[in-house]
Amino acid sequence: MxxxxxxxxxxxxxxxxxxxxxxxxxxxxxxxxxxxxxxxxxxxxxxxxxxxxxxxxxxxxxxxxxxxxxxxxxxxxxxxxxxxxxxxxxxxxxxxxxxxxxxxxxxxxxxxxxxxxxxxxxxxxxxxxxxxxxxxxxxxxxxxxxxxxxxxxxxxxxxxxxxxxxxxxxxxxxxxxxxxxxxxxxxxxxxxxxxxxxxxxxxxxxxxxxxxxxxxxxxxxxxxxxxxxxxxxxxxxxxxxxxxxxxxxxxxxxxxxxxxxxxxxxxxxxxxxxxxxxxxxxxxxxxxxxxxxxxxxxxxxxxxxxxxxxxxxxxxxxxxxxxxxxxxxxxxxxxxxxxxxxxxxxxxxxxxxxxxxxxxxxxxxxxxxxxxxxxxxxxxxxxxxxxxxxxxxxxxxxxxxxxxxxxxTVIGIVFTDLLVGILMGTVIGVVYVVYTNSQATFRVIRDKNKVLIKLQKDMYFLSKPRLKEALRNLKRGDSVYIDGQHAMFIDHDIVNMLTDFGATARAQGIDYELNEISLKKRNTQQHATLREAITEE
Known part of the structure; x- marks a missing residue:
């Protein structure tokens, strides 16, 4: 011992x-x-x-x-x-x-x-x-x-x-x-x-x-x-x-x-x-x-x-x-x-x-x-x-x-006290880290009228404003492919937004395709991955 x-x-x-x-x-x-x-x-x-x-x-x-x-x-x-x-x-x-x-x-x-x-x-x-x-x-x-x-x-x-x-x-x-x-x-x-x-x-x-x-x-x-x-x-x-x-x-x-x-x-x-x-x-x-x-x-x-x-x-x-x-x-x-x-x-x-x-x-x-x-x-x-x-x-x-x-944290401790400074640093630190991570969750790649929106990591609700802005910037005649295969988790609000945008895309003359965005597909994939990991062990 x-x-x-x-x-x-x-x-x-x-x-x-x-x-x-x-x-x-x-x-x-x-x-x-x-x-x-x-x-x-x-x-x-x-x-x-x-x-x-x-x-x-x-x-x-x-x-x-x-x-x-x-x-x-x-x-x-x-x-x-x-x-x-x-x-x-x-x-x-x-x-x-x-x-x-x-x-x-x-x-x-x-x-x-x-x-x-x-x-x-x-x-x-x-x-x-x-x-x-x-x-x-x-x-x-x-x-x-x-x-x-x-x-x-x-x-x-x-x-x-x-x-x-x-x-x-x-x-x-x-x-x-x-x-x-x-x-x-x-x-x-x-x-x-x-x-x-x-x-x-x-x-x-x-x-x-x-x-x-x-x-x-x-x-x-x-x-x-x-x-x-x-x-x-x-x-x-x-x-x-x-x-x-x-x-x-x-x-x-x-x-x-x-x-x-x-x-x-x-x-x-x-x-x-x-x-x-x-x-x-x-x-x-x-x-x-x-x-x-x-x-x-x-x-x-x-x-x-x-x-x-x-x-x-x-x-x-x-x-x-x-x-x-x-x-x-x-x-x-x-x-x-x-x-x-x-x-x-x-x-x-x-x-x-x-x-x-x-x-x-x-x-x-x-x-x-x-x-x-x-x-x-x-x-x-x-x-x-x-x-x-x-x-x-x-x-x-x-x-x-x-x-x-x-x-x-330093500023908070110097100008208030120890516990307030730590609380400030912790709260702001967590928010800042979550925010900065949300800025790199997807990439938009455009080649003339062909657009690839690639989800690079898990998509939480904080990514929704930037993703919505990317959809707003799409133009008539664009051919858009949204690839979600690399995101292990996609927030429910984001799935709904991407799915609902299909009707908007048709009305605006945009060719629009989703790949592995459905919640059902994501859950199925995660369960399959888990089963594979357990089997290997």
């Missing part, structure tokens, strides 16, 4: 992967830390709930996941749903009950193998999702890199709830109010990251084994402290505005003061089940899309199990709801940071969860000195790798049927 998930990892694991997984895990941890807090803030939930979800996403979902590289945690795409649901249900504790139910629903989806539906999304839309997210990451991190931290980390919608701005206006205001200290920290961090990666690419072990992300954070903290001593005007301070801000817990603090627990009396409220179903469906959709995307980014081209992933997500959300955490999904930003950080196995994902746990338990006061500006540099590099200009050129060369849904 072929092993999958954590069993496969343990059976195939080699200690040499640690040199890749440890730096990647540290990078993901540093990226996830502000994102967990930011998503909790955006959701109107306790900050600690975001950290709980991040820890469980790493340790529980990471260990059971259907993917070696996918990273799970609280997702920005659910923030609005969570905020509205908390208000609708009346309390965060009641919402936690809905999170547990959502996990049960996801578990059921995984067991009935609903993950197969992820393959329905067009390839161009998945590519557009990755590029769109990359652009949004860069645009959203520019203000943080310039020292404007009014908007919380993890909000990827175009219209910002936190300060009433949008992505473009926020960048403008960040440029106008740029902080010299933040700008310098960001520039130095970017230079260090790019130089470090190039040196690691040349095979120098020192640069390959030491995580650049960790060095950037240490450097960011050090530079800010130097500003405090020598350039007070550039000092970013140690406040909520420009720093990571983790809740700091005191020794002996009551557990009930740290964790929120579900209110199971909310099970009597029918709205809880509606909220649970909504969270389960949206979280599952986002997870399955990210799973498809992570497989495309995986250098080893491994194929993840979507059904196993849904089971893992379901169990993760059950645990998260029980411990006071936000809903969990597989998320693009942290997964991308993991892959570009060099992660090879799920150990990097689980390590990031362990580091979040240690940070919450022991290192809150230390990590609260990290400037958001240096973390912005980390995310800008991740965003650029997702949205390299060469990707646009490559997909453009694949033709309009790939580029149109791709670019519309």
């Amino acid at each position: 072929k092993l999958s998930g954590p069993l496969a990892t343990l059976s195939q694991y080699h200690p040499r992967n640690l040199q890749h997984d440890v730096p990647a895990g540290i990078s993901v941890f540093l990226v996830a830390l502000p994102l967990c807090l930011g998503v909790a803030l955006a959701s109107g939930a306790p900050l600690f709930s975001g950290l709980v979800a991040g820890i469980i996403g790493g340790l529980v979902v990471g260990g059971l996941s259907g993917s070696e590289l996918s990273v799970s945690g609280p997702a920005a795409g659910l923030a609005v749903i969570v905020a509205e649901s908390i208000g609708d249900l009346g309390s965060f504790e009641a919402f936690l009950t809905a999170v547990i139910l959502a996990g049960v629903f996801q578990l059921g989806l995984g067991l009935i193998k609903a993950g197969r539906f992820s393959s329905l999304f067009p390839d161009s839309v998945i590519k557009g999702m990755l590029v769109g997210i990359g652009i949004v990451i860069v645009l959203k991190q520019i203000p943080h890199a310039l020292g404007r931290d009014n908007d919380y980390e993890g909000e990827y919608e175009f219209s910002q709830l936190a300060d009433g701005e949008n992505t473009v206006s926020e960048i403008y205001r960040a440029i106008v109010t740029a902080s010299p200290g933040a700008v310098l920290i960001s520039i130095i961090s970017l230079i260090l990251l790019i130089s470090w990666e190039r040196a690691a690419g040349r095979g120098i072990n020192f640069f390959k084994n030491l995580p650049a992300a960790l060095l950037v954070v240490v450097l960011g903290v050090g530079i800010n402290q130097l500003f405090r001593l020598y350039y007070p005007d550039w000092y970013l301070g140690d406040n909520n505005e420009h720093m990571v801000r983790i809740p700091v817990f005191k020794a002996g603090q009551n557990v009930s003061a740290i964790f929120d627990f579900p209110d199971f009396s909310a099970l009597k409220n029918p709205r809880v089940y509606v909220v649970a179903a909504t969270v389960a469906l949206v979280a599952s959709l986002e997870t399955l899309l990210n799973l498809e995307a992570s497989d495309r980014l995986d250098p080893l081209r491994r194929q993840s199990s979507p059904d196993q992933e849904l089971v893992a997500q379901g169990l993760g959300n059950i645990v998260s709801g029980l411990l006071g955490g936000l809903p969990i999904t597989s998320v693009v930003v942290r997964t991308s940071a993991n892959i570009f950080g060099g992660g090879k196995t799920r150990v990097s994902t689980m390590l990031h969860g362990l580091l979040l746990l240690i940070a919450v338990a022991l290192l809150g006061s230390v990590l609260n000195h990290i400037p958001l500006a240096c973390l912005a540099a980390l995310l800008i590099v991740v965003g650029y790798k997702l949205a390299k200009p060469s990707l646009f050129v490559r997909i453009y060369r694949d033709g309009p049927n790939q580029f149109v849904p791709f670019i519309l």
Whole structure:
């Protein structure tokens, strides 16, 4: 029997992967830390709930996941749903009950193998999702890199709830109010990251084994402290505005003061089940899309199990709801940071969860000195790798049927949000592909007054307008032969139109002949073909 998930990892694991997984895990941890807090803030939930979800996403979902590289945690795409649901249900504790139910629903989806539906999304839309997210990451991190931290980390919608701005206006205001200290920290961090990666690419072990992300954070903290001593005007301070801000817990603090627990009396409220179903469906959709995307980014081209992933997500959300955490999904930003950080196995994902746990338990006061500006540099590099200009050129060369849904998905994500952008790209992509295919379903070949209309493939109703126009262009005295032998399916409306045109052709003095157009003939041929195939087998 072929092993999958954590069993496969343990059976195939080699200690040499640690040199890749440890730096990647540290990078993901540093990226996830502000994102967990930011998503909790955006959701109107306790900050600690975001950290709980991040820890469980790493340790529980990471260990059971259907993917070696996918990273799970609280997702920005659910923030609005969570905020509205908390208000609708009346309390965060009641919402936690809905999170547990959502996990049960996801578990059921995984067991009935609903993950197969992820393959329905067009390839161009998945590519557009990755590029769109990359652009949004860069645009959203520019203000943080310039020292404007009014908007919380993890909000990827175009219209910002936190300060009433949008992505473009926020960048403008960040440029106008740029902080010299933040700008310098960001520039130095970017230079260090790019130089470090190039040196690691040349095979120098020192640069390959030491995580650049960790060095950037240490450097960011050090530079800010130097500003405090020598350039007070550039000092970013140690406040909520420009720093990571983790809740700091005191020794002996009551557990009930740290964790929120579900209110199971909310099970009597029918709205809880509606909220649970909504969270389960949206979280599952986002997870399955990210799973498809992570497989495309995986250098080893491994194929993840979507059904196993849904089971893992379901169990993760059950645990998260029980411990006071936000809903969990597989998320693009942290997964991308993991892959570009060099992660090879799920150990990097689980390590990031362990580091979040240690940070919450022991290192809150230390990590609260990290400037958001240096973390912005980390995310800008991740965003650029997702949205390299060469990707646009490559997909453009694949033709309009790939580029149109791709670019519309990108535009939708950048100027609305992730789910709306994906929906736009999918709908328009399917319509565009169907439309373009309908344009090549038949050919009209004219030699003086002899006309051949050859049906080259299946004829659906979308081909009807062009075919009708071709019939309209026929002239008196034409000898027309319509050949349908190469079309395995002909829409009923088209058969009727071609048949009815016979009377019009006679009235206009057109010699008109149909070959294998009748529905009865088509069905007979298809059944005969099927019988032949069965006989051969």
